[in-house]
Every structure is written in structure tokens, then in C-alpha cells.
Amino acid sequence: MEMVQTTSLAFTGIVIILLSMAITIQASDTKPMPSGITLEACKNVSSDFFKVRSTYDFCVSTLQSDKRSINAKDCRILALVDVDAMKPQATAVMAKVENLIHGATKDKLATRALGFCQVDYGGMVSTLEICHDIIQNFEVRKGNEGPTPYDLPDCIAKTTKAINDCSDKTKFTSVTKGLTKEYEELSMMISLSSSLPHLYITSP
Numbered sequence: 608m609e610m611v612q613t614t615s616l617a618f619t620g621i622v623i624i625l626l627s628m629a630i631t632i633q634a635s636d637t638k639p640m641p642s643g644i645t646l647e648a649c650k651n652v653s654s655d656f657f658k659v660r661s662t663y664d665f666c667v668s669t670l671q672s673d674k675r676s677i678n679a680k681d682c683r684i685l686a687l688v689d690v691d692a693m694k695p696q697a698t699a700v701m702a703k704v705e706n707l708i709h710g711a712t713k714d715k716l717a718t719r720a721l722g723f724c725q726v727d728y729g730g731m732v733s734t735l736e737i738c739h740d741i742i743q744n745f746e747v748r749k750g751n752e753g754p755t756p757y758d759l760p761d762c763i764a765k766t767t768k769a770i771n772d773c774s775d776k777t778k779f780t781s782v783t784k785g786l787t788k789e790y791e792e793l794s795m796m797i798s799l800s801s802s803l804p805h806l807y808i809t810s811p
Contacts, residue, residue: 641671648682652802661799669799682810686759686803687742693766693796694735700789701728704773707782717780724773724786731769738762742804759804767797 641649649666670676673688704724711717741762774790777783 640677641667642677642679644679644681645670645676645685648685648803648806651806652799661795661802665795666799669796682803682807683742683745683759686763686800686807687739689796689800689803690735690738690742690763693793693800694732694739696789696793696796697728697731697735697766700786700793701725701732703786703789704728707785711782714781717777717782720773720776720780721782723776727769727773731766734762734765734769738766738800756804756808759807760801763797763800763804767794767801770794770797 645667649663649670653661653663653666669692670685670688673692676685676688679685679688704721708718708721708725711721738759742759745756745759770790770793773786777786
């Protein structure tokens with residue numbers, strides 16, 4: 608009888624431990640609730656006024672994935688969150704381009720186009736690093752020194768050329784479909800990153 612009780616208690620203890628672990632894992636995977644400024648910003652940037660390609664849901668999902676958006680006091684911080692989210696995306700595309708090059712050795716046209724894509728996305732990553740610094744350290748300048756508010760969206764806009772050039776180069780090659788998904792997602796992120804500084808500039 609005592610052995611049965613001991614076994615039962617041990618089993619109960621194991622169940623409790625497993626449940627606790629499951630709850631902990633689930634909690635760690637849960638995204639933070641979007642803040643009011645995030646919801647308002649996403650509502651504005653997805654409106655017809657900005658004519659952006661980013662949807663409201665995409666905007667909220669992208670921004671709430673970073674805890675900085677919870678305590679953000681203005682759209683400058685939200686723009687920084689999106690820029691930082693783009694860097695690993697662009698780096699991942701560079702790796703995919705490298706793999707596509709290895710798989711398209713017999714297709715000279717595709718290989719050449721992908722070579723340009725390597726340069727384009729490499730430049731994009733470097734530009735995003737610069738944009739990060741400009742946005743993070745931005746202060747309203749005194750006199751004629753330092754970046755103007757309009758340098759924030761202008762910097763991000765430069766990354767558009769990189770992905771458009773790659774898309775144009777690969778358009779009629781055998782690898783065009785291999786980068787379509789990444790192109791669309793980065794296009795939305797760039798559009799979002801360009802729109803958020805505009806909100807920051809025009810906010811009272």
C-alpha cells in the first residue's frame with residue numbers, strides 16, 4: 608500500500624514538473640502585447656494616405672516581436688525596431704543567394720544576375736547599419752550640424768534600390784521564383800521603415 612502511494616506521489620510530482628515546463632516554454636514564446644503607440648502607428652502607416660505596401664497586421668507583428676516597441680515613446684524607436692528586424696532578413700537572403708549560385712553553375716545568366724544580387728544585398732546590410740546609427744542617435748540639430756529629420760526616411764529609402772536591382776536582374780532567369788518571397792517581405796519592411804520616420808517628423 609505504501610509503495611502504491613509513493614508511486615502515485617512520484618507520478619503526480621512528475622506531472623506538475625512537466626506542466627510547469629510547458630507553461631514556461633509557452634510564456635517564453637509569447638510575443639509581448641503591442642503598445643498603444645504601436646497600434647496607432649500601424650493604423651496610420653497602413654492607411655491610404657501613406658500608400659504603403661505594409662498591411663496593418665504585418666506592421667503589428669513586426670514591431671511587437673521586439674520588446675523595445677512596448678516602451679517606445681515615439682515612432683523613431685519603432686522605425687529603429689523595424690530597421691533592426693531587416694538586417695537579419697537581408698543577411699539571410701545573402702546566404703540564400705549564395706546557395707542559388709552554387710545550384711545554378713550551368714546557368715550563366717542566372718549566375719551573373721545572382722552575383723549582382725550579392726553586391727546589392729551586401730550593400731543593403733551596410734546601409735541598414737548606417738540607418739540604425741542615424742535613427743538611434745538622432746537629435747534635433749542645432750544650427751547646420753548633424754542630420755535633419757528627413758535623413759531618417761531618406762536613408763532607409765536607399766535600401767529599396769538594392770532589392771529592386773536584384774529583382775530586375777533575376778526577373779527573366781531560372782532563379783526568379785527563388786527570391787520572390789524574400790523580395791516581397793523586405794519590400795513591406797522597407798515601406799514600413801520609411802513611413803514610421805515620416806510619422807515621427809510630422810507628429811506634434
